[in-house]
Amino acid sequence: xxxxxxxxxxxxxxxxxxxxxxxxxxxxxASLFGEGLGLDSIDALELIVLMEKNYGIKxxxxxxxxxxxxxxxxxxxxxxxxxTK
Amino acid sequence: xxxxxxxxxxxxxxxxxxxLSEEWMTNPTLYDxxxxxxxxxxxxxxxxxxxxxxxxxxxxxxxxxSKEALKESGLETVDAIVTGTGYGCIENTEFFLDALSxxxxxxxxxxxxxxxxxxxxxxxxxxxxxxxxxxxxxAHKGISFDSALYDAYLQFKLNKINSALVGGHDEMxxxxxxxxxxxxxxxxxNEICGEAAISxxxxxxxENALCKLAGHKIIHQQGIDSLKEKVANFLQxxxxxxxxxxxxxxxxxxxxxxxxxxxxxxxxxxxxRPLLKYKNLFGESFTASGIGFYVAAQCLKSGFVPKHLxxxxxxxxxxxxxxxxxxxxxxxxxxxxxxxxx
Numbered sequence: 442x443x444x445x446x447x448x449x450x451x452x453x454x455x456x457x458x459x460x461x462x463x464x465x466x467x468x469x470x471a472s473l474f475g476e477g478l479g480l481d482s483i484d485a486l487e488l489i490v491l492m493e494k495n496y497g498i499k500x501x502x503x504x505x506x507x508x509x510x511x512x513x514x515x516x517x518x519x520x521x522x523x524x525t526k
Numbered sequence: 527x528x529x530x531x532x533x534x535x536x537x538x539x540x541x542x543x544x545x546l547s548e549e550w551m552t553n554p555t556l557y558d559x560x561x562x563x564x565x566x567x568x569x570x571x572x573x574x575x576x577x578x579x580x581x582x583x584x585x586x587x588x589x590x591x592s593k594e595a596l597k598e599s600g601l602e603t604v605d606a607i608v609t610g611t612g613y614g615c616i617e618n619t620e621f622f623l624d625a626l627s628x629x630x631x632x633x634x635x636x637x638x639x640x641x642x643x644x645x646x647x648x649x650x651x652x653x654x655x656x657x658x659x660x661x662x663x664x665a666h667k668g669i670s671f672d673s674a675l676y677d678a679y680l681q682f683k684l685n686k687i688n689s690a691l692v693g694g695h696d697e698m699x700x701x702x703x704x705x706x707x708x709x710x711x712x713x714x715x716n717e718i719c720g721e722a723a724i725s726x727x728x729x730x731x732x733e734n735a736l737c738k739l740a741g742h743k744i745i746h747q748q749g750i751d752s753l754k755e756k757v758a759n760f761l762q763x764x765x766x767x768x769x770x771x772x773x774x775x776x777x778x779x780x781x782x783x784x785x786x787x788x789x790x791x792x793x794x795x796x797x798x799r800p801l802l803k804y805k806n807l808f809g810e811s812f813t814a815s816g817i818g819f820y821v822a823a824q825c826l827k828s829g830f831v832p833k834h835l836x837x838x839x840x841x842x843x844x845x846x847x848x849x850x851x852x853x854x855x856x857x858x859x860x861x862x863x864x865x866x867x868x
Binding site: 461483 | 568569570575576578579580581629633634635636637640
């Protein structure tokens with residue numbers, strides 16, 4: 442799981458163009474939206490594209506996003522359970 | 527039109543020379559490659575990584591040069607923000623098209639699409655500097671910076687503004703460079719293709735100014751005789767004759783065809799006045815003339831013209847220039863004249 446979390450942080454940095462950040466700068470338990478990393482709805486779209494492109498996960502219910510994107514750790518757990526590639 | 531005077535309070539650049547610095551005057555970075563990207567400063571000082579995530583390099587550079595130019599000018603805000611860009615956010619456009627061609631329409635990233643438009647430059651600077659004044663972006667290829675400058679110049683003269691932030695910003699990716707070269711646009715012989723980000727603050731107040739913007743004109747012309755007449759009119763309007771001009775800053779770049787045209791036309795228009803160049807250091811780009819403006823302003827402020835700017839060795843002198851005329855030629859039909867005075 443730790444390996445996936447680290448890889449996911451790298452992918453988030455690349456997908457969201459967080460050029461001056463490193464995986465170490467992202468707390469895996471911190472909220473991705475709001476007070477944590479401070480992402481917004483456009484970033485949510487980027488993360489949906491990332492999950493489909495890199496892990497073959499297509500979100501059927503958009504409201505799921507609120508729960509899945511709670512933190513990097515929660516996102517990694519969801520990916521591990523549902524990935525098709 | 528009023529006789530309102532316009533002064534250049536500050537001028538900042540990010541290019542293939544050391545960024546936000548005048549090190550090029552004494553210790554220039556030299557290139558033996560046909561294409562190079564800009565040397566970037568750390569952008570963390572100007573914008574947080576989270577805010578910067580939706581900004582391509584062109585926007586970060588525009589923001590950094592603008593904030594530095596405003597800081598040096600001592601002005602907290604300006605009446606107008608006007609920028610010029612030949613091709614705008616070309617890198618994000620390229621990312622978007624690349625993804626479209628490789629992966630189809632299903633998995634396109636929204637950010638690249640949003641940030642691939644030209645108008646994001648002036649508006650971003652306005653948002654970041656909390657400016658609610660006049661805001662415009664000009665996209666006119668090789669005279670983009672000149673067009674932005676002309677807009678600001680006219681608004682000063684019409685007494686509509688007392689200060690302005692004028693910029694010229696262009697990116698050059700490797701793919702774009704190859705396309706331009708293939709299309710016969712630039713990148714031939716000894717010409718270096720680079721990137722340019724330039725921001726200048728203009729004001730009607732003279733205090734601590736680098737120099738004065740005495741005149742500016744854009745000319746669309748196809749014949750040398752008519753061009754000669756318009757250049758003579760421009761000089762006359764500014765109370766000058768050819769012999770009053772100390773230095774002519776040209777776009778001589780190392781591309782034989784371009785350089786021959788410059789040499790021939792300047793000979794006809796200005797006789798044997800000393801010629802300068804800057805593209806040998808800063809490279810060719812669509813807003814290179816903005817860099818020319820910056821170079822001329824810094825030379826007038828410091829009273830020092832580096833030897834490596836002179837086109838002909840015989841003209842090299844330690845004499846402090848009182849004025850520099852920037853002669854920009856684009857596509858052989860569009861010209862701009864910008865007269866800067868001490």
